[in-house]
Structure formats: structure tokens, C-alpha cells
Amino acid sequence: MxxxxxxxxxxxxxxxxxxxxxxxxxxxxxxxxxxxxxxxxxxxxxxxxxxxxxxxxxxxxxxxxxxxxxxxxxxxxxxxxxxxxxxxxxxxxxAAYTHYAIGIEVNPYCLVGYAVDLTGEILARDYVYQNSIVKSPAEIMRCLSRMAHGLKTQVEARESRFIGLGISVPGVLIEDSKVTSIILGWDEVDYEKILKEVHDLGPVLAGNDGAMAAYALAYPFPGVPAGPESLIYFSGNEGISGGIVIDHEIFDGQHGRASELGHLCGALEGPTCKCGSIGCLESRLGMDALLSEAQLPPDSQLKEILSSAATGSEPAKQTLEHAGRILGVFLAGIANMMDISDTVIAGHLTEIWEGIAPFVHQELVQRLLYIKPAEFKIEISEDTHGMAARGIAHRVLRELISNPARWIDDPELSFEAVVEWIYS
The missing domain is CATH 1.10.10.10 (Winged helix-like DNA-binding domain superfamily/Winged helix DNA-binding domain)
Incomplete structure (x- = not known):
């Protein structure tokens, strides 16, 4: 270690x-x-x-x-x-309770907020269930701001020092504080400007939700790389998200946008994705796509695909096979390219894992080059609610851990001053 x-x-x-x-x-x-x-x-x-x-x-x-x-x-x-x-x-x-960061995860259907201290303890939490897809960015940011201030009020009763706020979104950071999210319909939304119009929370650290969930797995405690050294994180619900960790660091590419696993090509044909392309993993493995292929009502539970397949439904059987093979091809490709043998599967695919696992394994056996199939580990994580919120909070605390002298030498130092110094 x-x-x-x-x-x-x-x-x-x-x-x-x-x-x-x-x-x-x-x-x-x-x-x-x-x-x-x-x-x-x-x-x-x-x-x-x-x-x-x-x-x-x-x-x-x-x-x-x-x-x-x-x-x-x-x-x-x-x-x-x-x-x-x-x-x-x-x-x-x-030290417990003395310094903390707030992480808020923006999901298509809810906001999850945690206040986390240096020990990794969650000092306060909040959940707001809403349809973020139909709400405007300003409405979501107002709700996020209320949540952040509510969490601050709870924690600061203990006289803890606020380090900063981080938000995870199902999208990518384009430049400065602008985020584009296909699933939320955001096009270069300046979230920091909106937040300042609502409440002055100072600068906000933003990250992709899948990447921040992967970061939380790699760093289960702030500043402690105790998780897998390298891993592939694959999750989803309405869409597909994920992240890649290499040597305990998020692989985010040349411009910090390498987290859109859901928009890798999973097939040359198929339904059109929300991004406009054909064959994206999201358009094949998203919850709506799976239910549609299985010919089940859109409000069905994903587990119903398993029960339908068990009673002989051919569309349900084909859905499980197609999903397993597509996922297996994807995982083998990433593993061969990045030399990573640890994978965490989370989100809705865990509900039908028993039905798709044999087909995933078949593709891995056929396609893995240098990693032996027996050495390729897949962990099924059913409890990842709020994982991205925890990850972005840990990432904010990293600014304190990386340079504690800045905070010690100036008791009145703000996160804003640290950010300005880092990028000066």
C-alpha cells in the first residue's frame, strides 16, 4: 500500500x-x-x-x-x-468532524447529497426525488443549492470547517464550469454561474458521475487508495455511465472528457441513441432499451425479463443473450486496451446479472488476449446509491490533503482561494 x-x-x-x-x-x-x-x-x-x-x-x-x-x-x-x-x-x-466537504450527485430522477469528513464519515445526508430530465438546469441548481445549504447548516452546528462543494453529473465538463449532459438535455450549462445567482457557494468542483463513483471505489476513504489499483466501473439506469481507474487515478483523457462509456459503439445497427448515433451501449443496454427489446411495458421492473425468459418468452431470452454478449465484448475490449482485470458492475444490470452472466463469460473467454478469463474479476455491486456523491466529496477533500499548509497558515482561507492558487 x-x-x-x-x-x-x-x-x-x-x-x-x-x-x-x-x-x-x-x-x-x-x-x-x-x-x-x-x-x-x-x-x-x-x-x-x-x-x-x-x-x-x-x-x-x-x-x-x-x-x-x-x-x-x-x-x-x-x-x-x-x-x-x-x-x-x-x-x-x-480528526473526525473538524473539516468536511459536501458532494451532491445529480441523477435523472433524484439528487443525493452527503457531507463527509476526513475520516470518511458521512456527517449529514439528504435525498430529493425529482425528474431531473424535465426540469431546467436552473431549477435543478436551485434544488441543489438548497440541499447544500441544508447540509452545511446541519454540520456547522458542530463548528466544522467547510472545505468545498462538489457535484457529479451524468455528463462531461466541457470547459471551466460548463457541463454538457445528453441524458439531461444540457448543452454547455454554466452550473457555477447559476449557483452564484441562487446562493454564493464559492467555486464548485464538478465531475462525471460514473468517474466519481469509480473514484469512491478506488478511494473508499479520503486520501486512502485502499480499493483496487485499476478497475473498470460500469453502471447505469436510464442511461449508461462508468469510469476507468488506473493506478488509483481516474483516467479522464487529454481534455478530461473520457467518461462517456455509454456512447461507445455496441453494435453497427439498432435504435438511435439520444446522442444521435446508432448502436451506442446506452441505446442497447439502458433500462428502456432492454424492456423494449424484451417486449415488456416501459413501467415494468427489469427483473421481469428474467421471469419472462423463464416462462419461455423468446424476446426476453434474446434480450438477455444480446445484453450479455454486448457487455462481454465491451469489457474484453477495454481490458485488452487498458490491461485491467478488475471490473465492478453496478446499477440496473445487477438485476438481470444471472441471466446475462453466461453470455458475458462466453465473450470474455473468446476475446480476452493476455488476461486469462479466470483472472478477470467481476464484482456485482448492488448498493451504489450515492456512490458518486461520496466520490466527489472525497475529491474535494483531496485539495485539503494535497496541501494542508495552505489551510493551516491561513485559518480564514476559502476553497475559492485554493482553486485560484492551483490554476494560477
Missing amino acids: TESFSKERSALPTFATKSGFTPHDLRDHNLALVLRYILLGQGKWSRADVAAHTGITRATVSRLVDELIHAGLVNEREPYVSSRRGRPATRLVP
Whole structure:
């Protein structure tokens, strides 16, 4: 696990090249490194352990830990008995409740909001069920703003420090704060401008919903890459979403838009997708598409495809076979191209997994090149509600974890100032 940060031990901070490397820069860099290793230790490491893992002297680590404790970022817990000689070591843990971020997930049919602290604890949560597809961006942002302020009110009663707001959307970030979402009908919507018109929440970090859910799997706790090192995340409901993680980082492409898995071509023929193309995965594997192919009413439960197939319905049987083969071809292609052997399937396809799994497996056996089918792992995750909200909240907290000195040195520092500094 510690190898994830091995490059950072010897590397100078990126800002050192701007104006020369100073002792203050070294302190800032080491402060971030110590905090990340404390998070990585998950309450098992002492100051001596952190010094051993980072290569920083014990005296320096002790001084930096004192700074982090004073800033409310780290706490000490009761000693534990270790194999070392001498006095039992005091454990270091991330501080609970003191700093938090808000993540809100915009879904076609609901908003999910979480306030998350440095321990990964959800301090407050909220759900609003609505049809986002028929609402205007301004209406959705007003609802989102009310949710964010409601969550802030709940958490700040504990005198916690607000780090920032993140939103995940079923779309891509085009430029700055503009988002395009095919399923929501958004075309370069400036969400930050709308939010400022409603309430001044400061700058907002945005991300694709599938990519942020994948990030939450890779980082189940803020700053802790404890999930799979690389994975393919494939989910959906009304549409198809997903993300690719490589070395615990989201693969987002040259322009940050590499998350539209639902609009990869799954067939050369078929219904026209909402994006205007033919054969997109979304137009073949989306819930509406599956029910239509199975000749079931649009308000049916997806599991009814399984029961219809069991009673001999040929359209239902063909739907399961087609869905399984299309998904298998897609997974094999991504695995061959990216060399990834871990996959998480979430969303509506989990409801019919038992019916499509044999066909997925057949395609993987036939098409995987260098990864043995037995080594290709597929995890079925049925409980991913709010996963993208958690992921974007963890991503906002990463701004604090990556540079705690900025927050320690300026108690009044805002997320806006950090964002301006990062992109200056």
C-alpha cells in the first residue's frame, strides 16, 4: 500500500520550480506527505511509523504532527502494543468532524447529497426525488443549492470547517464550469454561474458521475487508495455511465472528457441513441432499451425479463443473450486496451446479472488476449446509491490533503482561494 506514494518521497513539490525551492516549500511538502501517510495508516501508525515510511527524521515528523493536531486535522489515540521495544506507541488518526466537504450527485430522477469528513464519515445526508430530465438546469441548481445549504447548516452546528462543494453529473465538463449532459438535455450549462445567482457557494468542483463513483471505489476513504489499483466501473439506469481507474487515478483523457462509456459503439445497427448515433451501449443496454427489446411495458421492473425468459418468452431470452454478449465484448475490449482485470458492475444490470452472466463469460473467454478469463474479476455491486456523491466529496477533500499548509497558515482561507492558487 505504501508504494502508492513512493514517487512522492523523492520528488520535489511541483511549485518548487516556479521560484526556487525554499525551506518553507520543504515544510509544506513534508506536511502534506505526513498527513497522507497518517490517512494511509488508518489509525495503526505512530509518529515513528510515519517517519519510517516517509524517510523524514523523527524530530521533523513529530513537529509536523503537532502542527496537524493543532490545526484539527489529526488526533492521537491510546497507545497500542507493538513489536518494538520501549514504550507503547501513540496512534495517529485523521480528526473526525473538524473539516468536511459536501458532494451532491445529480441523477435523472433524484439528487443525493452527503457531507463527509476526513475520516470518511458521512456527517449529514439528504435525498430529493425529482425528474431531473424535465426540469431546467436552473431549477435543478436551485434544488441543489438548497440541499447544500441544508447540509452545511446541519454540520456547522458542530463548528466544522467547510472545505468545498462538489457535484457529479451524468455528463462531461466541457470547459471551466460548463457541463454538457445528453441524458439531461444540457448543452454547455454554466452550473457555477447559476449557483452564484441562487446562493454564493464559492467555486464548485464538478465531475462525471460514473468517474466519481469509480473514484469512491478506488478511494473508499479520503486520501486512502485502499480499493483496487485499476478497475473498470460500469453502471447505469436510464442511461449508461462508468469510469476507468488506473493506478488509483481516474483516467479522464487529454481534455478530461473520457467518461462517456455509454456512447461507445455496441453494435453497427439498432435504435438511435439520444446522442444521435446508432448502436451506442446506452441505446442497447439502458433500462428502456432492454424492456423494449424484451417486449415488456416501459413501467415494468427489469427483473421481469428474467421471469419472462423463464416462462419461455423468446424476446426476453434474446434480450438477455444480446445484453450479455454486448457487455462481454465491451469489457474484453477495454481490458485488452487498458490491461485491467478488475471490473465492478453496478446499477440496473445487477438485476438481470444471472441471466446475462453466461453470455458475458462466453465473450470474455473468446476475446480476452493476455488476461486469462479466470483472472478477470467481476464484482456485482448492488448498493451504489450515492456512490458518486461520496466520490466527489472525497475529491474535494483531496485539495485539503494535497496541501494542508495552505489551510493551516491561513485559518480564514476559502476553497475559492485554493482553486485560484492551483490554476494560477
